Amino acid sequence: FLREEPLIKRFGDVPKLVFFGNAKWRPCWSEIQNLMGADVMSRYNVWNDRDYEDFLGNDYIGIFLNLHKDCGNVSVPNPVTWRNPKLLSSGGLVISERCYGKDEIEFKGLIDFVERADIPIMFEQYVRMAPSERLRLGLSRRE
Secondary structure (H helix, E strand, O other), X not given: OOOOOOOOOOOOOOOOEXXXXXXXXXXXXXXXXXXXXXXXXXXXXXXXXXXXXXXXXXXXOXXXXXXXXXXXXXXXXXXXXXXXXHHHHOOOXXXXXXXXXXXXXXXXXXXXXXXXXXXXHHHHHHHOOOHHHHHHHHHHOOO
């Protein structure tokens, strides 16, 4: 993990599933929005360490979504990208559509890899947890 990353200090009572990146490059973004409604959002305005630390202080932060640029095209080996270790190192919980098999093995127990249709189910499991329990789980995944 990245020891110097700022930590999420608290999880809010009403979390959002946050895609940390530009959703316009994800052709399945509208599908995710239809599945999740107001529970999902994209953030693409964090450009430096100070912005990142401020971003982590928002009340809705803590559960993140990983979508591939091609939205899980099985003919392409979709890797775990740079933003996922960064979010994990900050104590975030990451729900991802399926990835390259070797990456799923490496990140087993750290990232929840699910089929796209199951993303809302995984998110709901986290939402049902107490905020303190989500925080504890996120921090335990960075050890």
